[in-house]
Amino acid sequence: MNDQQQTLWDFMRQQSDKLATQTLEHIGLTFISLFLAVLVGLPLGILIARRRKLSGSVLGIAGILQTIPSIALLGFMIPLLGIGPKPAIVALLLYALLPIIRNTYTGITGVDAAVKEAAMAMGMSKWQILFKVELPLAMPVILAGIRTATVITVGVATLASYIAAGGLGEFIFGGISLNNTNMILAGAIPAALLAIIFDFLLSRVQKLNFKKIKAGTYALPVVIVLLASVYFIPSAYGSKLTAGFTPEFMGRQDGNLGLQSKYHLKIHTIVISDAVMYKAAYEKQLDVISGYSTDGRLKAYNLVVLKDDKNIFPPYFAAPIVREDALRKFPELEMTLNQLSGKINDTVMTELNYRTDYLHESPEKVAKDFLVSKNLWRPDRSGSDGIVRIGSKIFGEQYILANMYSMLIKGYTDYDVTTKTGLGGTKICFDALTNNQIDFYPEYTGTGFLVILQPSQQIINSVEGSKEKTYNYVKEEFEKRYQIKWLQPIGFNNAYALMMRQKQAAALNVKSITDLKNYLDKK
Amino acid sequence: MIKVEHLSKHFGKVKAVDGISFDVKEHENLVLLGTSGCGKTTTLKMLNRLIEPTHGKIFINNKNILEQQPEILRRGIGYVLQNNGLFPHYTVGENIAIVPQLLNWDKKKIQHRVSELLEKLHLSKAYFNVYPNELSGGQQQRVGLARALVADPPVLLMDEPFGALDNVTKSKIHAEFKVLDELKKKTIIMVTHDVQEAFELGDRICLMDAGKIVQQGTPADLLFKPKNKFVEDFLKEQRLQLEFKAIKPPQPPEGGTLRLNGVVLSRDVSMWWVMEQFKFKGSESLSIYDDQDREIEKLGFEDLMSAFYQYKQQQTHE
Missing domain, CATH: 1.10.3720.10 (MetI-like)
Incomplete structure (x- = not known):
C-alpha cells in the first residue's frame, strides 16, 4: 500500500x-x-x-x-x-x-x-x-x-x-x-x-x-x-500541424514517448478516442493520427501511413500459432496453413478490412473472394478425418483470417473444421489454445512478444523492432515454454502507425516520420 | 376624493365583483366588510390596479386611474397587507425606505422620515438595522404600516391589516391606530371580515355579499336601519357591544370639548370607549366644556346609559 x-x-x-x-x-x-x-x-x-x-x-x-x-x-x-x-x-x-x-x-x-x-x-x-x-x-x-x-x-x-x-x-x-x-x-x-x-x-x-x-x-x-x-492558457501553442493520439498511444514507449525520444518530434498534440480519430483526420480537424496500419478506415478516409524509419513501432506481423500436438494429430495442417504465407500485404489487408468494416460484406464472402482471386480456393471436400478447431479474436481482421483458414483446410484436406471466433482478447485466445480448447489462431508477433512473453527491457532493446529478430525470438520462446509453433507470417504488419491525409502528405512531401519532423522543424 | 362607478371583475364566469359603486370622502375611513369570497379584497386591489377591472371606472382626485401608469399610481397609494409582505432580505429601515428610494428622495430626507415614523409607531430605533423575522407579529405589522405611510400618500389601502394578530395585540394596535396623527390626514379604505373592527375603525361601512354592496352607511345606520335580513343577521352577534361602539356620548356645543379627568378627548370616541375608561381607569364622570372652557355638564354612568337608550329609541323611530 x-x-x-x-x-x-x-x-x-x-x-x-x-x-x-x-x-x-x-x-x-x-x-x-x-x-x-x-x-x-x-x-x-x-x-x-x-x-x-x-x-x-x-x-x-x-x-x-x-x-x-x-x-x-x-x-x-x-x-x-x-x-x-x-x-x-x-x-x-x-x-x-x-x-x-x-x-x-x-x-x-x-x-x-x-x-x-x-x-x-x-x-x-x-x-x-x-x-x-x-x-x-x-x-x-x-x-x-x-x-x-x-x-x-x-x-x-x-x-x-x-x-x-x-x-x-x-x-x-x-x-x-x-x-x-x-x-x-x-x-x-x-x-x-x-x-x-x-x-x-x-x-x-x-x-x-x-x-x-x-x-x-x-x-x-x-x-x-x-x-x-x-x-x-495551456492552449497557447504554435505548431503548423495538429496531431491526435489515443490515450493509450500517449503513454506507451512504442507510442508518443518513443516519438519524442527517438524522433524528437515536436507537434501540437491532442488526446482523442480511437472511435472518432480517423473521422477527425478525414475532416481536417487533425493532420496526424496514431492508428493501426491495416485498419479499414485507412482506406475509407484516404489516409496514408508514414514510414517508421527509426523502427520505434514494434512489428505486429500476423501468423497462425498452433499447438505442436495438433500438428502431430493433423499432419497436413502446417502445409495447408502456410499456403497463405506471404500472400497478404498491408494494403491488401487494409482493403479486406475496409470491405468488412465499411462495406459490411460478410467475412466469409471477403475471404472466399480473396482465395478465388489468388487461385487458392477449392471446393469443400466434406472430409471426416478429425476436426480442426480454429479460434479468432473479436475483430474483423481475425474473422477474415479464420474464414480463409477454414476454407483452405476444407478444400485441401479431409479434416473437418469448427470455428470458435470472437474470443474476447489475447489472454482468452491464448488460454484456450494452451488448454486444448482450440488448435490454432492467428496471432501478432508484437502481441506475443510484449503481452504474452513480457520480456525485459534488455531483450526489447536487443530485437530493435526488427521483424525477423522479433519473429525468431517469439518462435523460439513459444516452443520452449508452451510447445506452440509459430507458422510462417502471413505478410502484413498490423502495427501502430502515424497517418496523414494522402493529399496533405503528398503536398508537404512527407513520406516518413523523419520527413514529418523535418517539415515541422522548418520555420 | 375616491369615486368608484359600476366596477366589476369577472374571473371566467365567476363575477367576483359585480357592478358596485361607492364614494369615499377626503380623510374618511371606509371599511369594506364581508365574509371571505364576497369580493371585498378584489375591490380593494382594483383601486391600485393589482387587479385590472373588467368593467367600470375608478377616479382618485377626479383622475381616472385606469389611464395612469400603474407603477406611478401605486407609489402614491399606501398599501398594507394582512401578512405584512415585508422583504425578508431588507432590514426594517430599508423596508420602510422602499418607496422613497423609488421616488429618488435624497438619503438624508429618507433617513429623517424613517426615524420619525419609527418613533410615531413606537418602534425602537434599534430596530432600524434588524431584519423583519426578528420582530414580533405586532411589530412587523407596525413596520408594514410605516412602509405604507412613509411617502405620505393621501390614500391608504389596507387589506385585513390586523387579521393575523392575536386579540390583545390587535386591540392595542387599534388604539394606536385611532390616535395616530398621520392617519387622520388620510383617506383610508380598509378590508375586514371582523365586524367589531369595522365598527371600531370605520367612519362608514360597505357591507358586501356575493360581489355586491348590500348596504353602505355609518355603523349606526347599519345597526339601526338595516336594509334587509342579511344585514341584520350579519350584525346579530355581540350586538350590544356593537351598539355601544356605534353610539357616541352626548356631543359638546360648537367649539366645546369632551374631557375625562381633565384630559381632552377626540370628538368621535364611542360610548364603548368611555365605558371602558370608567371600568378600568376608575373615572366616574365625563365632562362637557363649552367654547369658553366652562364645564357645562358632568355625566356619570347612569347619565350615559340613559343617553344611550334615548339615542337608540330616536334611531329606531325615525
Whole structure:
C-alpha cells in the first residue's frame, strides 16, 4: 500500500507539468461551460417562472438532455461542431442546464406571494421586482442549482478528453487503456478534489448574505470568467500541424514517448478516442493520427501511413500459432496453413478490412473472394478425418483470417473444421489454445512478444523492432515454454502507425516520420 | 376624493365583483366588510390596479386611474397587507425606505422620515438595522404600516391589516391606530371580515355579499336601519357591544370639548370607549366644556346609559 502511494506520488511529480496543464484545462472547461450554462439557464428559468405554460416543455427538454449518456452526447456533437473544446463545452453546458433552469424556476416561484404583491403595490416595475426581490430571495436556491451543475460538470468534463478537449480525463482514460493505476489515480484524484473544493466554495457563497456584500454579487461572475479563461492558457501553442493520439498511444514507449525520444518530434498534440480519430483526420480537424496500419478506415478516409524509419513501432506481423500436438494429430495442417504465407500485404489487408468494416460484406464472402482471386480456393471436400478447431479474436481482421483458414483446410484436406471466433482478447485466445480448447489462431508477433512473453527491457532493446529478430525470438520462446509453433507470417504488419491525409502528405512531401519532423522543424 | 362607478371583475364566469359603486370622502375611513369570497379584497386591489377591472371606472382626485401608469399610481397609494409582505432580505429601515428610494428622495430626507415614523409607531430605533423575522407579529405589522405611510400618500389601502394578530395585540394596535396623527390626514379604505373592527375603525361601512354592496352607511345606520335580513343577521352577534361602539356620548356645543379627568378627548370616541375608561381607569364622570372652557355638564354612568337608550329609541323611530 505504502509502495503504491509512493509511486503514485512519484508519478504525479514526474508528470507535474502535464498534471498542471490538465487540471487547468479541466477547471477552465468546467467554468466556461458553467458560465455559459448560467447565461442561458438563468434567463430561461426566469422566463418560465413568468410564463408558467412554458415550464413543462422547457424543463422536459432539459431533462431529456440530462438523460442522454454523456459519451453519446459528445458523439452527437462531433458532426455538428467537430472535435476539441467547442463540442465539449456545448455538451457540458447542456448537462449543466437542467439544475440551473429548474432551481431558478423553483426559487422564483417559491418567493412568498405576499412579498411580491407588496413589491408590486409599492410601485416597483417588473424589472425592479425581479432584481430587488425575486432574484435575491431565490438566490440560495439558484446557487444550490449552480452547485449541483458544477459537480456534474467537473465529473462529465473528464469525458471531454474523448473528443480532444483535454482535461483530467486524459490521465484517467490513458490509465485505463494502459492498465496503469497510478495514471488513473493521477487523473481521478484531482478531479474528485476539484469537485469537492468547488462544492465547498459554493456552499460558502450560498450562506453569504447578499445584501451585505453587494460588491460580491458582481465579483462572482468575474471570478467565474477568470477561472474559465485558464482553459486557454495551456492552449497557447504554435505548431503548423495538429496531431491526435489515443490515450493509450500517449503513454506507451512504442507510442508518443518513443516519438519524442527517438524522433524528437515536436507537434501540437491532442488526446482523442480511437472511435472518432480517423473521422477527425478525414475532416481536417487533425493532420496526424496514431492508428493501426491495416485498419479499414485507412482506406475509407484516404489516409496514408508514414514510414517508421527509426523502427520505434514494434512489428505486429500476423501468423497462425498452433499447438505442436495438433500438428502431430493433423499432419497436413502446417502445409495447408502456410499456403497463405506471404500472400497478404498491408494494403491488401487494409482493403479486406475496409470491405468488412465499411462495406459490411460478410467475412466469409471477403475471404472466399480473396482465395478465388489468388487461385487458392477449392471446393469443400466434406472430409471426416478429425476436426480442426480454429479460434479468432473479436475483430474483423481475425474473422477474415479464420474464414480463409477454414476454407483452405476444407478444400485441401479431409479434416473437418469448427470455428470458435470472437474470443474476447489475447489472454482468452491464448488460454484456450494452451488448454486444448482450440488448435490454432492467428496471432501478432508484437502481441506475443510484449503481452504474452513480457520480456525485459534488455531483450526489447536487443530485437530493435526488427521483424525477423522479433519473429525468431517469439518462435523460439513459444516452443520452449508452451510447445506452440509459430507458422510462417502471413505478410502484413498490423502495427501502430502515424497517418496523414494522402493529399496533405503528398503536398508537404512527407513520406516518413523523419520527413514529418523535418517539415515541422522548418520555420 | 375616491369615486368608484359600476366596477366589476369577472374571473371566467365567476363575477367576483359585480357592478358596485361607492364614494369615499377626503380623510374618511371606509371599511369594506364581508365574509371571505364576497369580493371585498378584489375591490380593494382594483383601486391600485393589482387587479385590472373588467368593467367600470375608478377616479382618485377626479383622475381616472385606469389611464395612469400603474407603477406611478401605486407609489402614491399606501398599501398594507394582512401578512405584512415585508422583504425578508431588507432590514426594517430599508423596508420602510422602499418607496422613497423609488421616488429618488435624497438619503438624508429618507433617513429623517424613517426615524420619525419609527418613533410615531413606537418602534425602537434599534430596530432600524434588524431584519423583519426578528420582530414580533405586532411589530412587523407596525413596520408594514410605516412602509405604507412613509411617502405620505393621501390614500391608504389596507387589506385585513390586523387579521393575523392575536386579540390583545390587535386591540392595542387599534388604539394606536385611532390616535395616530398621520392617519387622520388620510383617506383610508380598509378590508375586514371582523365586524367589531369595522365598527371600531370605520367612519362608514360597505357591507358586501356575493360581489355586491348590500348596504353602505355609518355603523349606526347599519345597526339601526338595516336594509334587509342579511344585514341584520350579519350584525346579530355581540350586538350590544356593537351598539355601544356605534353610539357616541352626548356631543359638546360648537367649539366645546369632551374631557375625562381633565384630559381632552377626540370628538368621535364611542360610548364603548368611555365605558371602558370608567371600568378600568376608575373615572366616574365625563365632562362637557363649552367654547369658553366652562364645564357645562358632568355625566356619570347612569347619565350615559340613559343617553344611550334615548339615542337608540330616536334611531329606531325615525
